[in-house]
Amino acid sequence: MASLSGAAAFLGVAVAAVSAIRVRQKSKPSPLEGVNLKAALGVVSTRASDAGGGWTPVAASDEAAAVEDARVDRMESADDVVTYDVPHVQEWPYFGEGDSGSGPFRNPLMGKQWTGTSLFVGENEAIVTPTMLNTHRGAPPPVRRRFLVAGPYERVRWRPSEVRAAIVTCGGLCPGLNTVIRELVMCLAYSYGVRKIWGVPNGFRGTYENAYIELLPRTVSSIHMRGGTVLGTSRGGFNVDKILAGLERYGINQLYVIGGDGSHRGALSIFKGAIENKVKLAVVAVPKTIDNDIPIIDKSFGFDTAVEQAVRPINCAHTEALAAHNGIGIVKLMGRHAGFIAVNASLAARDVNVCLIPEEPFSCRLLCEHLVTRLKSSNHAVIVIAEGAQISRTDMQECGAIDAAASAAKPPKTDESGNPVLDDVGAFLRTYIAWYFKRIGVETNIKYIDPTYMIRSVPANASDSLLCSDLAFAAVHGAFAGYTGFTVGQVAGQTVWIPISAVAQSRTCRVSTKSRLYARLLGSTGQPSYAPAAAESPADALGDLLDWARP
Incomplete structure (x- = not known):
C-alpha cells in the first residue's frame, strides 16, 4: 500500500509539472x-x-x-x-x-x-x-x-x-x-x-x-x-x-x-x-x-536569426576594443520598446560589459564612471545598446549633442504608421562618452557599429x-x-x-528587470545599476576621478 501511495504521489507531481495539458x-x-x-x-x-x-x-x-x-x-x-x-x-x-x-x-x-x-x-x-x-512567498496562482x-x-x-x-x-x-x-x-x-x-x-x-x-x-x-x-x-x-x-x-x-x-x-x-x-x-x-x-x-x-546575427558585430566590436588602448566598442541593436535582442545577444556573445535596454533608464554619467573603472582594470569595454534605450535630454544637452532651445521647439517625428522616429541613440552615446573622457583628460578609441539593416535583411x-x-x-x-x-x-x-x-489590443511584451533573464545578464556583464536616481552631482563625481585621469 505504501508503494502504491508513493507511486500515486509521484504521478501527481509529474502531472503538475507539465506546462500545458x-x-x-x-x-x-x-x-x-x-x-x-x-x-x-x-x-x-x-x-x-x-x-x-x-x-x-x-x-x-x-x-x-x-x-x-x-x-x-x-x-x-x-x-x-x-x-x-x-x-x-x-x-x-x-x-x-x-x-x-x-x-x-x-x-x-x-x-x-x-x-x-x-x-x-x-x-x-x-x-x-x-x-x-x-506559491513562493505567497504569490497568487x-x-x-x-x-x-x-x-x-x-x-x-x-x-x-x-x-x-x-x-x-x-x-x-x-x-x-x-x-x-x-x-x-x-x-x-x-x-x-x-x-x-x-x-x-x-x-x-x-x-x-x-x-x-x-x-x-x-x-x-x-x-x-x-x-x-x-x-x-x-x-x-x-x-x-x-x-x-x-x-x-x-x-x-x-x-x-x-x-x-x-x-x-x-x-x-x-x-x-x-x-x-x-x-x-x-x-x-x-x-x-x-x-x-x-x-x-x-x-x-526572425528573433532567433536576429540574435545569431547580432553576435557577429559584437565579436567585431570586442576585437576592435581589444586592439586599441582604452578601446570602447559600441553596438546598437534593434529593440524599440523591448530589449530582448540586446539581452540575448549579449548573453550569447559573452564579451559584453554593458547592455542598455529601453526597460532600464540609465544615466550617461554613471555609465562613464563605470567605464573609467573598467578601462583602468581591463583597458577595453564593449557596450550593447538597444535602439529604444533612453538617453535623457539633460545628458545630450550637457555634452552638446543637441541644442536645448532648438530641441524644445522641434516637434517629434513619426513615420507613416504613426510610430515615433527614434534618434540614433548609439551615436548620442558615442558623443557623450567621447566628451566625458576628453573632459577628464583620458584618451579613448571608440568604435561604433550599427548592423541593423544587415541583421534584418538576412534569410x-x-x-x-x-x-x-x-x-x-x-x-x-x-x-x-x-x-x-x-x-x-x-x-x-x-x-x-x-x-x-x-x-x-494587449500590451506588448517587455524585458522584466526583475526576471531571471535579466539577472543572468547582470551576472554575465558584471554591470552595476546606472539608474539616474543614484547619480551624484557631476562636479563631485569628476573630482573623484582626477587622481587617475591626470598624468
Whole structure:
C-alpha cells in the first residue's frame, strides 16, 4: 500500500509539472461567468471604436459589436481559466448563403496517401496552460489560459475550388518573411488544392493601389533562401473601405496578413469591416516582429536569426576594443520598446560589459564612471545598446549633442504608421562618452557599429525556418476549419489559434528587470545599476576621478 501511495504521489507531481495539458471537447464552450480576468491579461474592449495605434477605426454595427462583446465576456471564468474564443464563420449566417454554403465539407487531406488519423485534431481540442503553480512567498496562482490547438480538421468550411487567397506583408523587414509566404502557398496549393493565390505588393496600400501577383508553388519554391520579402512592404496607407474594395476586385475570400502589432490592429479592423459589410472574408494573421515583443505567444519568427546575427558585430566590436588602448566598442541593436535582442545577444556573445535596454533608464554619467573603472582594470569595454534605450535630454544637452532651445521647439517625428522616429541613440552615446573622457583628460578609441539593416535583411536560420513553416500551415488549417479574425503562435510549445483582438489590443511584451533573464545578464556583464536616481552631482563625481585621469 505504501508503494502504491508513493507511486500515486509521484504521478501527481509529474502531472503538475507539465506546462500545458490538452483537452478535447465535442462542442464549443458555453459563456463562462465569474471573476473578471481581462485586466490581468491586458485585454481591453474589442469594439472597433477602441482600436488605436494609428489605424483608422471601423464603426462596427450593433450586431458585430454585440458579438465581439460576448466574445470578450467568454474570456472569464469562475475557475480562473481564461478562454481565448476564436471567431467562427458559423456565428454569421451570411457566410452560409449561396450555392455552396459554408459546409462542412470533407477535408481534401483525408484523400492523401500519406495522411493518417494522427494528422487531424479534434474540433475544439484545446490546451490549458499553465498547470504548474508558484506559491513562493505567497504569490497568487497564475491565470490559466485555454487555447484552441491548431491543426487540420476532418471537416472544413471552404471548398478549395472556390477559395481565392491573398497574402500581404506589412511593416519592417524580418528574417523569415519569404519562408512564411512560401509555406502559405505550398499548404494552400498542395494540401488543399487551392488554385488561385495572390500576393499583394507593398503592404496594405497595395491592396488597392497595385496589381496583385499570382503565386504558384514553382515561383515561390526557392524564395526562402533570400532575405526580405518578394512581395515588398510598406508602412501606412491603411484604409478599410479601400482595402475591402481592392480585395473584392480580385474576389479574395481568404486574407493572410504577415505583420507585427500594428498590422494586427489593421487586420482586426479589416475583420470587423468585413463583418459589418457582410463580406465573406476570412482574415488570418501571422505574427511578425524581430523584437519578439508580441504578447501571449512564446516567440516570434526572425528573433532567433536576429540574435545569431547580432553576435557577429559584437565579436567585431570586442576585437576592435581589444586592439586599441582604452578601446570602447559600441553596438546598437534593434529593440524599440523591448530589449530582448540586446539581452540575448549579449548573453550569447559573452564579451559584453554593458547592455542598455529601453526597460532600464540609465544615466550617461554613471555609465562613464563605470567605464573609467573598467578601462583602468581591463583597458577595453564593449557596450550593447538597444535602439529604444533612453538617453535623457539633460545628458545630450550637457555634452552638446543637441541644442536645448532648438530641441524644445522641434516637434517629434513619426513615420507613416504613426510610430515615433527614434534618434540614433548609439551615436548620442558615442558623443557623450567621447566628451566625458576628453573632459577628464583620458584618451579613448571608440568604435561604433550599427548592423541593423544587415541583421534584418538576412534569410531565416534553421530554427526560424521551422517556426515559419509551423505558423504558416497552422494559419491555413485554421482558415479552412472556418475560423476568422485569428492569429497563430506557439504557447507553452503548442501551436494554437488566438483571436486577433487579444493580440492587437494587449500590451506588448517587455524585458522584466526583475526576471531571471535579466539577472543572468547582470551576472554575465558584471554591470552595476546606472539608474539616474543614484547619480551624484557631476562636479563631485569628476573630482573623484582626477587622481587617475591626470598624468
